[in-house]
Amino acid sequence: MAFHHATATADDIEDATVSVPRTYAWVVFALTFGLLISDYMSRQVLNAVFPLLKSEWALSDAQLGSLSGVVALMVGLLTFPLSLAADRWGRAKSLALMAFLWSLATLGCGLAEHYEQMFVARLLVGVGEAAYGSVGIAVVLSVFPKRMRATLTGAFMAGGMFGSVLGMALGGIIAAHLGWRMAFAGMALFGLVLAVLYPLIVRERRIAVPRQSKAEARAMAAEGKSPLATLFASRSVICAYVGSGLQLFVGGAIMAWIPSYLNRYYQMGTDRAGVTAAVLVLIGGTGMILCGMLSDRLCRNSPDRKIALAISFCLSSCLLLSLAFMLPPGPLQLVMIALGMLVATGTTGPAGAMVANLTHYAIHGTAFATLTLANNLLGLAPGPFVTGALADRFGLDTAFQLMPLASLAAAVVFFYAKRHYHSDIERLSPVLAVPVGAHS
Template sequence: MGPHTTATKAPETSPVTPAVSRGYAWLVFALSFGLLLSDYMSRQVLNAVFPQLKAEWLLSDSQLGSLSGIVALMVGVLTFPLSLVADRWGRVRSLVIAAVVWSLATLGCAVSAGYDQMLVGRFFVGVGEAAYGSVGIAVVLSVFPVRLRATLSGAFMAGGSFGSVLGVSAGGVIAQAYGWRWAFAAMGAFGLALAVAYRLVVTEKRLGPVPGEHGGRSGARAPLRPQLRRLFSSVSVICAYIGSGAQMFITMALLAWMPSFLNRYYDLATGKAGLAAGGFALISGTGMILCGVVADRLSRRAGIRKWTVAIACSLGSLVLLMTAFQLPAGPPQLTLIAAGTLVVGGTAGPAAAMVARLTPAAIAATAMATLTLANSLLGLAPGPAVTGLLADHWGLLGALRVVPLVALAAGVAFTIGRFSYEKDLRRLGPLTSDQAVTTLEYAP
């Protein structure tokens, strides 16, 4: 067949040169990553003190799950509108305000007198955290070359797991030594300090203009409505949203309930259970980074291979975790849980890279917000709550035996996306978030 003009077989590179130096780019990444750590530390410290709250306030597992799920629910509801505001109003100032809100709300949780007040505090933690992940990753991707997208996306999203490690493990230790209120207070103070540092170092002016933000020579912003339509204009990008959200259902269920699982079935005290669960969260974050690196390396000459990596991670997590929770308590079970945890979040980097590849750069934060919306509404919010509901009826172990089946839906979505990807790129043309990527010829 003759050659076709398309970006389908294009290497994952771009002639666009970031507007900042390499050193400053890594400084931006470090501070953005630090705030993401604070984000998840404030979110996940709750899971470390589940046993203490359950005993002090006589809460059911469903109530505990709701305290965790309300944060992800608010992230899901608000991430899109707040990210759109950040794209149009200023990403840096939006990030700083968000960090201040979730940090103050976490301090409020420290002085809660009961379940209702804690629920309100967690509500505002979710409000503050709603747009941080999507806007933060948009800022990070804007100052690095395109060829590093899956790696940086995986590494940035791994901050959620690393923050969970610190939140659960440090929170468990602080709670055991000084009480659960001091655990919340420490996380809130840490977030406020980082927000101040970010405001002093990172500015919109130093980051430079966003590629594709202005149209024509007049300097006016490009029309918004046509760009927003690109968020859902292809089968493959929709499949990336669905597949990523389904995998996050399993990831968040494991993060939320691993301390309680270790406490109930391995007789670990609160502090030790938190530390051990933190180790599993660390494994999850490491897997996100490693799978992102693998995806970038394999897709240098064929971007479609990112989908293959996502499919492999979904099916691998299904087999490993289903097998693990059928085994009795002991080292073999923990080993398989660790292996499943390594790959369960490995779809994060490839999925984010595909969303960035298929959407306009001028609304990059909004595109990442759409991915976060899918992650939250399909995975992060229902994961802990549904697992808690199932645990009330079948026991926690019974619930965890069912949860990995969600990976089947993720695998199907990624498979459909892979087969639609090349056709979608041909139809969409080169004006995706790689605005300046030149079309290449290839022979199919």
């Protein structure tokens, strides 16, 4: 679920995009999309080879969890500063450099001789991947008409999920036949090829977009409006950050540990476990899209209903996953896990809508970077580690029974947000006022 940092990072106040040939625009999309797939393949291949690393290096589950969580931690900490650096230095060059770094670091994972070397290599994977989602979607949106932004953003998010699925599935298959080192090498090779092609084809001068005028910014300051202040100006938006992160604790834990769970309790090999886990993750991605569509359809004239739906998604996932992991291994348990995954990611859409509604349009990029930080620091990073630590003490089956309780905490946070949402909107309305033509 670390694919949430690709959401709405392009500057919403831009009224024009660069005029580029449609064919070139689609080439830019294909290459940027391909690198996003490489990003998540390099990130998730580790989960497919957990059993092999545990056996070869005698690692604890907490150590395995830290190898997964450190990537999300680096992404959470570095997304915002590295995105700012890319805007200054050049987005196309930055994306290519990022891809080189995470691909070389992934190759380093395959060459690691012990846990400490693997940990450093995984940390560098996280550094390379930290800002790719935010900068990548900005590049894609800059070469297409504004009317296509929703479609392109959705496709970009799906690319992250598709890359996760491929990373686990192909990683498990390669590891089963050629060893876990070749699984990392295969992911690295794919990324390096695209990293070489990208700067040769995607030129900075053809994707640059106009920025907000300084005159407009000075005028807003003179009127006493402070867009940046809306980042943490309401209880509701803070709850959106925290609630989203707590709910992704569940998704991050399942994505990291479900291959090992299938290996230990279903006696599946790494190849079959990787494919089965990939299907479950893909169901989670489908749920993200379907729940978002449901939220928009049911809550068109009542935005606060989206918060009620977020609460229902949290409670439903807690109930379904708790029941699932109380069942004995078998087809019924897998069906219940799939149903739980379908709604576990459902809060992504409502949380994003809350952040957009409660922050000024001029700082939506910063607001979604903040949401990314919360998602990683509260969910995607600690989820795998805490679950691994619980597994060391109680067993992975018991850890999975306890893990859904994070959804209850998320539901409580969203409930608090719902109580204050309308008053926060009314209080912030003078600052949130959007000039005519600022949005498409």
